[in-house]
Amino acid sequence: MSNNWMETLKYNEQGLIPAIAQDYQDGTVLMVAWMNRQALELTVSTGEIHYWSRSRQELWHKGATSGHIQKLKKLYYDCDRDVILVKIEQIGDVACHTGARSCFFTEVPI
Template identity: 55%
Template sequence: MSDAWLNKINWSDDGLIPVIAQEVDTGKVLMFAWMNRDGLKLTVEKKEAVYWSRSRKKLWHKGEESGHTQKIKAIYLDCDEDVLLLVVEQTGGIACHTGRHHCFFQKLEDGEWVISDPVIKDPEYIYAK
């Protein structure tokens, strides 16, 4: 496959694109992350999400440490061609490094952030080395 499809994307000045991961069965938004060209190419090749870590300045295959990979079911590009939506099957039911099903577990209620979702598995067990 040619890389021409990558040129349609409006990459940011630092070569990244924001990515939303959505669960295939429930439609729930699991997480937000970034990808660069190499990450997107690997995502398509592996059929599993490979993101760019801005803090670590490197690619990370989602689940490489935890085993909670994201199997790609579909990839969509938005109308402005500057945001990706990954429709994924979340292995193990945990997408967040905090051990929760998804990353959006802090809900604003009456001017305060309230934890709205429980920890499914203690991160110390997920990332034990």
């Protein structure tokens, strides 16, 4: 399959696009990170999720050091072509750097 669709995405001024990682089985949103074109290409070609670390200014293979790898199951972009959704299998069931399953564990009382 051609990767021409990557050319049609709307990256920000830094060449990045937000990526939402969602559990492909139960729909839990696990984390949000950033991808550049190279991270997207690596994700598609390897079947494992790669991001761009804004703090370290380098590619980040999710789980390379922790073992909590994210395996790509499906990939979508939104109607405006400015957000990526990766449906993943989370190995180890830990996506957050805090050790939690999801980065979204703090509920705001409303």
